[in-house]
Amino acid sequence: MVASLYGIEQENKAIWVFLEQEKGVLEPVSLELLTKGREMADQIGWSLAGLLLGNNVESLTAQAFSHGADQVYLADHPLLEPFTIEAYSHVVFDGVMDAKPSVFLFGATPNGRDLAARLAVRFRTGLNADCTDLRLDIQGDLLVSEVSGFGGGVLALIEMRHHRPQMATVRPGVFSVSQTTPRQKPGVIPLPVALTEEMIRTRILHRVVGEVADLSRAPILVAGGRGIQNNFEMTQELADIMGGEVGGTRPLVDEGFIPRERQIGQTGVVCSPKLSICLGISGAFHFIVGIDKADTVISINSDPEAPIFEYSDYCIVADANQIIPELIAALRPVEEVHHA
Numbered sequence: 001m002v003a004s005l006y007g008i009e010q011e012n013k014a015i016w017v018f019l020e021q022e023k024g025v026l027e028p029v030s031l032e033l034l035t036k037g038r039e040m041a042d043q044i045g046w047s048l049a050g051l052l053l054g055n056n057v058e059s060l061t062a063q064a065f066s067h068g069a070d071q072v073y074l075a076d077h078p079l080l081e082p083f084t085i086e087a088y089s090h091v092v093f094d095g096v097m098d099a100k101p102s103v104f105l106f107g108a109t110p111n112g113r114d115l116a117a118r119l120a121v122r123f124r125t126g127l128n129a130d131c132t133d134l135r136l137d138i139q140g141d142l143l144v145s146e147v148s149g150f151g152g153g154v155l156a157l158i159e160m161r162h163h164r165p166q167m168a169t170v171r172p173g174v175f176s177v178s179q180t181t182p183r184q185k186p187g188v189i190p191l192p193v194a195l196t197e198e199m200i201r202t203r204i205l206h207r208v209v210g211e212v213a214d215l216s217r218a219p220i221l222v223a224g225g226r227g228i229q230n231n232f233e234m235t236q237e238l239a240d241i242m243g244g245e246v247g248g249t250r251p252l253v254d255e256g257f258i259p260r261e262r263q264i265g266q267t268g269v270v271c272s273p274k275l276s277i278c279l280g281i282s283g284a285f286h287f288i289v290g291i292d293k294a295d296t297v298i299s300i301n302s303d304p305e306a307p308i309f310e311y312s313d314y315c316i317v318a319d320a321n322q323i324i325p326e327l328i329a330a331l332r333p334v335e336e337v338h339h340a
């Protein structure tokens with residue numbers, strides 16, 4: 001077994017969270033990880049630190065402290081704007097090798113995934129990707145990462161007994177966010193930045209930012225499955241009337257009814273809405289992963305034995321294609337009804 005660059009004997013009992021920011025705005029998943037990190041650190045008596053890189057981003061440390069960080073390691077440098085994998089991996093590598101945290105968490109965003117994977121190889125440690133839950137084994141000082149495996153058929157609990165840091169990525173929306181009173185003496189620890197332009201091979205020439213709705217944070221989600229057949233437009237209309245976002249199961253994405261960024265589930269978006277309405281969806285495990293954090297689930301399915309009902313607060317056995325227009329008519333604003 002290849003040893004990691006540092007081991008259990010040298011580790012510091014600390015949880016680190018990569019605080020991803022874009023143009024001076026923290027990614028919400030970083031705050032979700034801080035919230036979860038605080039909970040775990042309190043259980044085991046460890047410290048919680050954020051790692052923040054960017055240019056003129058020091059003001060973001062206050063947000064990290066109000067979400068539970070004891071310290072923020074800060075690398076502030078013009079060459080850290082924007083994110084480039086060479087610059088970020090170089091600075092983070094040095095910072096981690098200096099402080100040797102036991103646990104290091106990342107949001108499973110494109111940049112978070114990129115950075116975590118590259119660093120795991122450099123540290124010669126493992127990386128639990130796309131975790132659906134995290135906890136600490138207090139007796140063993142181990143991070144326990146929940147990962148779904150074999151196409152979602154099993155949930156695996158993975159521990160890294162010998163390698164450090166114990167690294168994991170978690171998708172946005174898996175954990176909730178809560179604020180806390182900042183610690184008594186939160187500290188900003190500057191990280192040295194030994195970067196030159198020549199070290200950065202990536203040149204960003206042009207950025208195209210698509211208009212993609214963030215389903216992971218929508219308070220109302222209306223999701224359609226194969227059972228709604230070709231009635232996706234009606235499902236969209238229902239979502240619009242309710243002020244929610246529309247999503248769907250993978251078959252609807254594969255058949256081209258909805259864009260991929262609106263797929264809910266294990267290989268799509270993990271949502272945590274207050275209300276989720278599931279129309280003509282069977283309730284396969286792969287889909288359920290995407291809605292099981294919803295406060296209330298209402299499902300409409302013509303099959304009384306549909307597995308989705310096991311996860312639903314309100315179960316309606318009916319033809320969704322009949323119910324959707326009735327719901328739209330009932331919820332349509334009164335003025336529109338008068339004009340119709």
Ligand SMILES: Cc1cc2nc3c(=O)[nH]c(=O)nc-3n(C[C@H](O)[C@H](O)[C@H](O)COP(=O)(O)OP(=O)(O)OC[C@H]3O[C@@H](n4cnc5c(N)ncnc54)[C@H](O)[C@@H]3O)c2cc1C
Pocket residue numbers: 151152224225226227228248249250251252263264265266267268269279280281282283284285286287300301302303306318319320321
């Ligand atoms: C590795 C892997 C990853 C996957 N990732 C995802 C993922 O992220 N998201 C995802 O959604 N799927 C994912 N899948 C696919 C998943 O396993 C299911 O196949 C899929 O979720 C089923 O979609 P569905 O419920 O729309 O269709 P079906 O399973 O075909 O269910 C259709 C349902 O509609 C009901 N119905 C039919 N007619 C009506 C009607 N008129 N009114 C009301 N109800 C009706 C039926 O009773 C049935 O329950 C993944 C699969 C694999 C192998």
